[in-house]
Amino acid sequence: MQLCLCLYLRNLPRCRRPRHLPVVLVIPLILFLIFTGKLEEGLSHFLPLFRYQPSQFSTLIVSKPLPPLLISPSRACSNLPFLLILVTSSPSHLDRRDAIRQTWGSRSxxxxxxSLTVFLLAVPESQDEKAVLAQESMLHGDIIQAEFADTYQNLTLKTLVGLTWATEHCPNAKFVLKTDDDVFVNTLTLLKFLKWQKGPLYMGRLHWHVSPIREADSRHYTPMDTYEGNYFPPYCSGTGYILSLDVVRHLLVQREQITLISLEDVYIGLLAYRAGISPLHSAKVAGSMTLPHDGCCYRTMFTSHKVTPQRMVEAWAMLEEAENKWCSLALLSCKIQ
Known part of the structure; x- marks a missing residue:
């Protein structure tokens, strides 16, 4: 790069600016935006310009009532939480739930x-698991259980039960975070962000241009009579997405028009698309990406995926230690390692 030292010397000709300086500056900026996800954040703001095509959806269907609740923490929302966190879990994942209770989901x-953290479960096959789950509910008071089999195919149903519970039992909450029991959530950082958010919100790690799988032997199978399009509308990864409570209500209204499918995050995206609600991408939601086991990453990101119970406890300690660390460019370094 040519140096403009001659600007300081009166007797020498005035030098010209380097012609390639803009390129030198723009390329690193573009790469930074791409790798951190900030470019996707910006592009997602243009999604409201696109409207759904009703022909992509199946014929209007009146949805069946949701299964009744077997366990419901009746006084859970008595403190009027700003953020309600719904964690989908399996009956056998007690160690994961306990790790969350000890860390980011603890009462303190x-x-x-x-915020308030509750766990969404269905009915296990084992009588022993049923008994253990009942004792767990009595001990912690944070279990929501509905009367259907606890299987992967019923994950969408489990999420709908949780969202419905939110509107009926926690109507004063401003936002809902739906996540999984292997996700570490930085609730304090997320809260600071949400305090500045106004209006409808459906935000997470955005998936674009995803094609339905038509092979019947796949657990992600989507038949043509359920969805006819070649691509799903953009939707947020089911590992963690944030909804304002007004959006939750709009989504639940659309249940009567869209056939239930087992792909929970896709189904929520279809409900949002039908309701005219566009998702927003957040670079701080990890989605299915596995991040380094690092305090600066846990401090910077809203969610981190595939965190074991042991690492959940370690991450909580690392997060506290990272409060006094200089985490420069953490958003970039955590995603390219």
Whole structure:
């Protein structure tokens, strides 16, 4: 790069600016935006310009009533949380639930972050698991259980039960985070972000241009009579997405028009698309990406996926230690390692 030292010397000709300086500056900026996900954040704001095509959806269907609740923490929302966190879990994942209760979902953390964490479960096959789950519910008071089999195919149903419970039992919450029991959530950082959000919100790790799988032997199978399009509308990864409560209500209304499918995050995206609600991408939601086991990453990101119970506890300690660290360019470094 040519140096403009001659600007300081009166007797020498005035030098010209390097012609390639803009390119030198723009390329690193573009790469930074791409790798951090900030470019997707910007592009997602243009999604409202596109409207759904009703022909892509199946014929209007009146949805069946949701299964009744077997367990419901009746006084869970008595403290009027700002953020309700719904964690889908399996009966056998007690160690994961306990790790969350000890860390980001603990009562002390919930008080600081103005949040409430509850777990969504269905009915296990084993009588022993049923008994253990009942005792767990009595001990912690944070279990929501509905009367249907706890299987992967019923994950969408489990999420709908949780969202319906939110509107009926926690109507004063401003936002709902739906996540999984292997996800670490930085509730304090997320709360600071949400305090500035106004209006409808459906936000997470955005999936674009995803084709339905038509092979009947795949667990992600989507038949043509359910969805006819070649691509799903953009939707947020089911590992963690945030909904304002007004959006939750709009989504539940659309249940009567879209056939239930087992792809929970896709189904929520279809409900949103039908309701005219566009998802927003957040670079701080990991989605299915596995991040480094690093304090700066846990401090910077809203969610981190595939975190074991042991690492969940370690991450909580690392997060506290990272409060006094200089985490420069953490968003970039955590995603390219």
């Amino acid at each position: 953390t919930s008080a600081l972050s103005d």
